[in-house]
Amino acid sequence: MTIWVPALAAGGTKYRRLADAIAQAISAGELAVGDKLPPQRRLAYALGVTTGTVTRAYGEAEREGWVEARVGSGTYVRAEAVGHQLSGPLPEASDKAGLLDLGLALPPPTPEREAGLRRAMAVMQSTDMLLTGALDYQPHGGSAEHRAAYAQWLAGAGQEIDADELVVNLGGMNGIALAFASLLSPGDRLATEVLSYPGLISLAQQMQLKTLGLALDEQGIDVEALARRHHQQRFKVLYLMPEYQNPTTVQLSERRRRDLAALAAERDFWLIEDDVLPVAPGTRGTPLYRLAPERTIYLASVSKLLGGGLRSGVMRVPLSIMTRVTVALRNQCWMPPPLMAGLVCEWIESGDAARLSAWQAAEMDARYALAADILQGIDYAGRTGGFYLWLPLPAGLRASTLVDQLARRGLTVTPAEAFCIGSEPAPQAIRVCISAAPTRERLADGLRILRETLRNPDPAFWQTV
Numbered sequence: 001m002t003i004w005v006p007a008l009a010a011g012g013t014k015y016r017r018l019a020d021a022i023a024q025a026i027s028a029g030e031l032a033v034g035d036k037l038p039p040q041r042r043l044a045y046a047l048g049v050t051t052g053t054v055t056r057a058y059g060e061a062e063r064e065g066w067v068e069a070r071v072g073s074g075t076y077v078r079a080e081a082v083g084h085q086l087s088g089p090l091p092e093a094s095d096k097a098g099l100l101d102l103g104l105a106l107p108p109p110t111p112e113r114e115a116g117l118r119r120a121m122a123v124m125q126s127t128d129m130l131l132t133g134a135l136d137y138q139p140h141g142g143s144a145e146h147r148a149a150y151a152q153w154l155a156g157a158g159q160e161i162d163a164d165e166l167v168v169n170l171g172g173m174n175g176i177a178l179a180f181a182s183l184l185s186p187g188d189r190l191a192t193e194v195l196s197y198p199g200l201i202s203l204a205q206q207m208q209l210k211t212l213g214l215a216l217d218e219q220g221i222d223v224e225a226l227a228r229r230h231h232q233q234r235f236k237v238l239y240l241m242p243e244y245q246n247p248t249t250v251q252l253s254e255r256r257r258r259d260l261a262a263l264a265a266e267r268d269f270w271l272i273e274d275d276v277l278p279v280a281p282g283t284r285g286t287p288l289y290r291l292a293p294e295r296t297i298y299l300a301s302v303s304k305l306l307g308g309g310l311r312s313g314v315m316r317v318p319l320s321i322m323t324r325v326t327v328a329l330r331n332q333c334w335m336p337p338p339l340m341a342g343l344v345c346e347w348i349e350s351g352d353a354a355r356l357s358a359w360q361a362a363e364m365d366a367r368y369a370l371a372a373d374i375l376q377g378i379d380y381a382g383r384t385g386g387f388y389l390w391l392p393l394p395a396g397l398r399a400s401t402l403v404d405q406l407a408r409r410g411l412t413v414t415p416a417e418a419f420c421i422g423s424e425p426a427p428q429a430i431r432v433c434i435s436a437a438p439t440r441e442r443l444a445d446g447l448r449i450l451r452e453t454l455r456n457p458d459p460a461f462w463q464t465v
């Protein structure tokens, strides 16, 4: 079924542009009275924005009188959609802190990132060999130099991987797509943690995979339960994030890693180990590719350190399926662009990437400590050094209500719904990303709004403040 997908105007925040597009479509008769707006997740996917952005835009359009949200049913164009008819806005975070997106997983801002890119570009530009190399075709899985530089970067994070086992790709999402293309066909069964990375969920849907969601506890997935599930519903591949689970922040225990590796060998399934998200140095467990080398694809990316716009990452591939993976890469894009991989490698070889990494680790520690201080007495999961807080909500509070309340106060967070695989039910929980706020002060403002809204989630309360 096709859905209404607006073209967004240029300039301004995404949620504002979407709210404007809704108003415009209603004014132009493109959306009629009683029409239902698309489900938020689907529209977010179609527009390439977060669900939180769509939630916020729908909230704005409602506040301005264009649409109304009906509990449990969706958002509809109002009978008398005349716009700007409510008495006044709810108190906004912008009064104090401006608009704040704690949904997006961006690395913490620093001018060093741009400076590092400039330096890497200058080196490339002034080195004939590097510059002309950027114009040429190269081996599908990346040149030997690029793979060696990536091996150096991984070693810095404690991952000793032979450059021959590495394939340079277009980032973590591309690594997942290449792993899927190499290991799975439509109709195959994929197991994942029951809450997972939305990009993976979307790809599994597009590839028409059958999915199996595995419950998580504080040690990760339960391997004994997994063994029982495998007897009932054999799956070909298990995708997981053992180091830092998105969104719950859980780390798979050492014992379970070993049990999982043994089970994968016994039952003959593949493992895709996603290690894209940063963790505090020295906190990693034994990687699965070391425990089950012949059946594990390991994914890393520079998106959460250098920047997602570079579209560059690397995957470790068992040699038995190296050809399959490089053929998949060739079929998708022929090869990763040497210009982007070259910039990243220059960044690594100059030592700038390692310096940035050390700064980021310290910054994320400080942000986590700040969050722990502000959110004292509130139930959340998280680990120092990580990007996320995971908040199971108190009884009686729905994630959609809280997300809406926060959006009205200028704060975007992500409801658990965005991470649900297949038709698994969503817990009442939200994910808060503490890395992307422009400064610690802005983060603190946002977290105080979160704390106060959690204490008083009733909209009537805020209307009177």
Ligand SMILES: Cc1ncc(COP(=O)(O)O)c(C=O)c1O
Residues within 6 Å of the ligand: 105, 170, 171, 172, 173, 174, 197, 199, 241, 246, 274, 276, 277, 301, 302, 303, 308, 312, 313
């Ligand atoms: C767990 C996980 N895997 C993969 C990705 C995709 O990373 P990239 O931007 O390198 O494609 C993300 C991005 O947020 C992620 O959270």
